[in-house]
Amino acid sequence: MTTARRRGPDLTEAIMRSTLELGQEIGYAKLSIEAVAARAGAGKHTIYRRWPSKGALLLDSLLSLNESALDYPYTGDVMADLREQIHAAVDLLAGPSFRPLFQALVGETQHDPRLAAALNERFIAPQTAKTLARLQTARDQGQVSPAFDLDLAMAVLSGPLYFRLLITQEPLTHQYVDRILEALFTGMGTGA
């Protein structure tokens, strides 16, 4: 007896891909587990067993795009490396293709504490660790001010992007990223 149902990693990949495709086609609000199951060739209970909510399924699907794409390059020039990494992050999650889904996900986390915790554990915390490591190297090499509070780096670097993503909802462009980086390196103070 054979079955047309996919299994294991292939099935997971089909579910992730179907979630993203359907999410882009019909939007998060109309997305349903049933529709994802049908497109992926999976049983809907298979999906419910692994993902407790539509938000959890979307989180995993968006993270499946990520892989190691958001690692920092290392050219020796911290400003260039930050710029390249943040450009990649913007292209991936805030480009026209996935941005509405990423916004919907963050919207969901405002009333789903488990989903908020999962977003932090699986995406924000690892990115924070990478950012901190890159900046610590730069500080050791004298490229970052010893007075700069490195523990705030993720909030200071990402905050202005999330402000535009979630609050003003303007386009996130490479040019915007570059201006933010320039401003953060300059600092507001006169140094006087």
Next chain:
Amino acid sequence: MTTARRRGPDLTEAIMRSTLELGQEIGYAKLSIEAVAARAGAGKHTIYRRWPSKGALLLDSLLSLNESALDYPYTGDVMADLREQIHAAVDLLAGPSFRPLFQALVGETQHDPRLAAALNERFIAPQTAKTLARLQTARDQGQVSPAFDLDLAMAVLSGPLYFRLLITQEPLTHQYVDRILEALFTGMGTGA
């Protein structure tokens, strides 16, 4: 014939207050126009006529707390003035009392473009104008670096707060605000 129904500014005030009270008691998800109407002594059609959605009603109710509370003080020391204004903003909108409602509002704006536009027009844009004006004065007085990109000031100052409010969902404290301000004035660069 007399009526117990309130009218005009009194009625508006009762609706705003009832929205905030009920929102704090039962949370945004369970909040209903009917319940607000009942508590405020208003007809529910009166509310629907003025506010197209629950989100729009919450936005106005949160803004009714604001008044001129978020104007910048002017002591002549820009760092002290920014600190005092941001502390006030944090106490008002991100204190334990209203924070869940403000988070719910921003969550709603992720799938309601009209509400997102209203939040920007009625809260973000006026605050941005005030922030820009305060920093321009400071730059004229040599307290802010002439190289700092002032048009980004709102994103740079507020972004890290929204990052904590919406993404990591950690407490927003005066101490966090102070550390962010110090980091932004220092800048990341060595000035080399």
